[in-house]
Amino acid sequence: MNINTVRKEFPIFQKRGAKPLAYFDNAATTQKPKAIIDAMDKFYRVGNAPVHRGVYALAESATEKYENVRDHVKDFIRAKHREEIIFTSGATASINMVVSGLAETFLREGDHILLSDMEHHAMIVPWQAAAKRKKLKLNFIPLTKDGRIDLDVFKKMLAKHKPKFVGVTHVSNVLGTVNPVREMAAAAHKIGAIVLVDAAQSAAHLPIDVRKPDCDFLAFSGHKMYGPNGIGILYGKRKLLEKLPPLMYGGHMIEQVTREKTTYAPLPDKFEGGTPPVAEVIGLGVAISFLQSVGLKTIQKHEEKLTAYALRALKDVPNISLLGPTTAKGRAPVFSFTIAGIHPHDIATLLDREGIAVRAGHHCAQILHENFSLDASVRVSLCFYNTVSEIDRLVSALSAIVKKFQ
Amino acid sequence: MNENDIYREEILEHYRHPQNFGTMKNPTYEAEAIHPLCGDSILLQLKVNPKGVVTQVRFSGSGCAISTASSSIFTEWMLGKTVKKLKTVGTGQIQKLMRAQIGPARLPCMLLSHVVLQKILSADASFVSRD
Numbered sequence: 001m002n003i004n005t006v007r008k009e010f011p012i013f014q015k016r017g018a019k020p021l022a023y024f025d026n027a028a029t030t031q032k033p034k035a036i037i038d039a040m041d042k043f044y045r046v047g048n049a050p051v052h053r054g055v056y057a058l059a060e061s062a063t064e065k066y067e068n069v070r071d072h073v074k075d076f077i078r079a080k081h082r083e084e085i086i087f088t089s090g091a092t093a094s095i096n097m098v099v100s101g102l103a104e105t106f107l108r109e110g111d112h113i114l115l116s117d118m119e120h121h122a123m124i125v126p127w128q129a130a131a132k133r134k135k136l137k138l139n140f141i142p143l144t145k146d147g148r149i150d151l152d153v154f155k156k157m158l159a160k161h162k163p164k165f166v167g168v169t170h171v172s173n174v175l176g177t178v179n180p181v182r183e184m185a186a187a188a189h190k191i192g193a194i195v196l197v198d199a200a201q202s203a204a205h206l207p208i209d210v211r212k213p214d215c216d217f218l219a220f221s222g223h224k225m226y227g228p229n230g231i232g233i234l235y236g237k238r239k240l241l242e243k244l245p246p247l248m249y250g251g252h253m254i255e256q257v258t259r260e261k262t263t264y265a266p267l268p269d270k271f272e273g274g275t276p277p278v279a280e281v282i283g284l285g286v287a288i289s290f291l292q293s294v295g296l297k298t299i300q301k302h303e304e305k306l307t308a309y310a311l312r313a314l315k316d317v318p319n320i321s322l323l324g325p326t327t328a329k330g331r332a333p334v335f336s337f338t339i340a341g342i343h344p345h346d347i348a349t350l351l352d353r354e355g356i357a358v359r360a361g362h363h364c365a366q367i368l369h370e371n372f373s374l375d376a377s378v379r380v381s382l383c384f385y386n387t388v389s390e391i392d393r394l395v396s397a398l399s400a401i402v403k404k405f406q
Numbered sequence: 407m408n409e410n411d412i413y414r415e416e417i418l419e420h421y422r423h424p425q426n427f428g429t430m431k432n433p434t435y436e437a438e439a440i441h442p443l444c445g446d447s448i449l450l451q452l453k454v455n456p457k458g459v460v461t462q463v464r465f466s467g468s469g470c471a472i473s474t475a476s477s478s479i480f481t482e483w484m485l486g487k488t489v490k491k492l493k494t495v496g497t498g499q500i501q502k503l504m505r506a507q508i509g510p511a512r513l514p515c516m517l518l519s520h521v522v523l524q525k526i527l528s529a530d531a532s533f534v535s536r537d
Contacts, residue, residue, distance in 0.1 A: 343470035345444055349512055350413060361444055375445045375468070405418065405471075 001293040003302050007385040009033040009290075019355030022390040027173050027201060027334050027381030028359055029223045036227060039286045040279045051278055052252060052269075066278050069285035070268070076288050077218065078209045079235055083267035086234040086241070087276055091200040092122040094219035094234035095167075097271065098196055101244035103130035106194070107164055114163035114193070116141040116149055116179075117371055118172045121364040123198055127167070139163065143371050147175035147324035155187050166193045170202035174365045174379060175324030176307070176334035178206070185213035194240070200224055204383060205303060205332050207296040210235055222280065227287030231280035234271070241267050248273035299384050306382050307333045310391050317398045323372055333382035336363070339398070342405050344376045347398070354397045356390075412472060412506040412516075420475035425482050430464045437525035438467075441518055443511075446470065448477060450522040458489045465522075470515055472508070477519040479503050484523075493527050495520075 007013055012031045013021060023031060049059040051066045073085045088094045107113075113127055117140045131138050139161050141154050149168075158166075166188040171178050185195045196217040199208055204225035210218050215235065222231040236244070246253055246264060253273035255263040264270045291299070308328035314320060319340040325331045339347060348360035359379040362369050369375060380394065408414070433451035440447045446469040453462035463481045480500055484492060497520050508516055 343444075343446075345512065345515065346413075346471045349509075366445075404413070405421075 001290070003294055003298055003384055006294060007387075009035065010385060011037065013385065017355075022354075022356045022386075022393055024356060024358045024380040024382060024386065024390075024394065026204075026383040026386075027224070027363070027379065029229070030204060030226045030383055031385070032228070033226055033287075033290055035290055036283045036286045040228060040283045043279045043282050048278075050275060062278055065285075066276070066281050069281045069288075072285050072288055073233055076208070076292070077233075077235055078211055081238050084235055084238050084241065086236065086268050086271040087281055088219075088232045088234050088271075089230050089277075090221040090223070090232035091198060091219040092221075092232075094217075094232055095122050095196065095198065096126045097234055097247045098217050098219070098236070098244070099126040099130050100247055102165060102194065103134050103136070104245055105243060107134055107136055109135040110137065111165075112137045112139055112161040112163040114139050114141065114157060114161060114166045114188075116168050117143050118147065118149075118175060118177065118179075118365065118368045119167065119169055120173055120198065120200070121366070122200075123167050123169065123196075124367065137161070140367065141168075143368070146326060147172065147177050148330075149177075149179055149184070151180055151183055151187075154184060158187055158191050158193070162191055163188075163193050165196070167196045167198065169198040169200070170208075171199075171205065171332045171334070172324065172365075172368070173201045173334065173381075174336045174363050174368050174377070176332040176336075176381075177325055178202070178330045178332055181215075182213040185215060189214060201332065201334070204291065204299075205296075206300055216240055222284040222287060225287055226290055228280040228283035230277050231284045233284075238267065241271070244271075246270050246273060250274050294384065302384055303333045303382065304328055306384075306386060306388070306391070307331055309388055310335055310380070310382065313391050313395045314398075316395055318402045320398070323374075323377060333386075334379065335381070336377040336379045338374060338377050339402060342401065344378045346405075347378045347401055350401050350404070351394070351397055354393065356394055356397055358394075410505055410507050412504070412508050412512075414506075417475045417504070417506070418471060420478040421471040424465075424474050424478035426463050426465055426478065426485075428464050429466050430462055433462075433464070435526045437522050439518060439522035439525060441469070441473065441514060443514060444470070446473060446515075446518070448473065448518055448522050450477075450481075450519065450526060452484070452526060454489055460484050460487055460489070460492070465519065469518070472512055472515040473518045476500055476504055476516045480519045480523075489527070492523065495523070 010031045049062040051063040070082050070085045074082045181197050188195050194216045197215045199218050199220040203220040216237050218235040223229040250273040253270050255265050321338050323336045344360035348358050361376050430451050434454040436451040438449045448467040451464045455461050463484050465477045497517050
């Protein structure tokens with residue numbers, strides 16, 4: 001598929017008008033191409049059946065489609081084994097599964113956990129809850145002024161705290177920083193820490209390879225990569241997943257149930273208790289095909305150009321302060337900023353009147369905002385269907401808002 | 407421009423130069439409210455004379471144009487009213503004073519000053535009596 005015509009695949013952008021939708025909230029959720037909407041629709045119309053248990057043709061076909069996506073995801077992130085791919089409801093569920101499993105089995109009172117100051121609340125809050133339960137110690141890697149992780153600082157913290165676990169986001173959902181996860185994972189493994197990479201913000205933008213960085217766990221969501229809501233992935237190394245206790249107990253995840261006890265099913269079923277969202281899994285499979293047909297490397301190159309353009313263009317807005325890296329290299333197309341004297345929510349409301357959808361607030365990263373002494377910022381997050389002329393529209397709308405408030 | 411626009415010049419002027427902005431010493435009542443969406447906060451202080459009339463009102467904190475202007479306008483209205491009268495005031499009064507159409511996402515910004523007033527008027531408000 002040609003990246004320059006990819007926008008045509010998205011029904012939501014087909015509405016014409018004086019102020020067509022400029023959708024800049026892709027870090028929250030992306031729009032959906034027709035192929036995914038159609039595939040899910042088709043499943044409900046002609047393919048719907050429970051997976052795994054039915055012996056009739058319709059159920060067997062649903063099961064086959066469902067399990068094929070597992071192989072597809074395995075190849076997409078270059079995992080070694082299909083049973084290392086667990087379907088979850090999203091990155092938040094994936095991270096919670098790891099945190100609660102590790103806290104229950106691997107960790108003891110006083111153990112250190114190392115996270116970064118740019119983590120999403122989905123990483124921070126589960127660990128805070130686990131830390132309270134198990135008396136663990138949380139440490140946070142500070143950020144540089146331009147919103148990056150300094151590898152030397154990270155290595156010093158590894159040496160000082162000897163953490164049992166390191167959790168880091170691949171790409172910041174606020175700053176757009178692409179973290180040096182490869183080097184971080186290597187350094188963390190040297191001291192025996194378990195590494196979880198939060199790929200929620202990178203899966204739609206960068207090629208993912210769970211061997212580089214060498215991840216023990218990796219989490220991402222379908223809806224941030226053009227797929228449906230309510231479906232996500234937990235990747236875990238087989239040896240670790242085998243030792244990890246399940247989070248959801250119930251149907252399908254068992255081997256045998258007696259009055260006395262239950263033995264659990266092998267991977268991946270152990271972690272997929274209950275009836276799974278089959279249509280969403282199928283939708284995720286189509287989303288991955290869609291990304292692959294454009295090509296992640298092509299997407300990366302195209303978005304780098306958009307990033308460079310946006311960084312230059314946003315400089316023209318009076319009184320703007322941009323958070324995060326100032327160069328396009330090592331940066332995803334996410335731009336958070338403040339404008340002196342104008343509240344982020346006022347900016348977002350006024351942009352909405354121009355058909356421009358942005359996010360205002362702390363973007364589930366309050367600790368990150370505290371780093372910059374801010375309560376909130378405006379976030380513009382792009383992806384491959386955004387255009388240079390949309391960025392121009394944004395810049396002139398922002399300049400008009402500044403003028404209005406003067 | 408639409409005269410019912412929440413971002414009309416009159417409202418922006420209240421944001422640039424809010425009335426009754428600041429803090430006072432020895433208020434009769436004070437309470438703070440936090441906006442759950444953006445974390446903005448507002449502290450409202452009232453001085454009430456023995457007859458129950460509001461003689462001085464101050465608000466402070468950080469906020470957007472809508473919450474700041476609405477606090478400015480609402481506090482102007484409170485001045486000289488009795489506490490008894492304030493107790494009868496619903497959110498409709500702010501809407502009436504603001505004369506603006508606003509969507510559900512930003513409505514709480516406009517009503518923040520009403521929320522904090524309810525805190526003052528409720529039984530558990532911090533009554534700062536200096537008699």
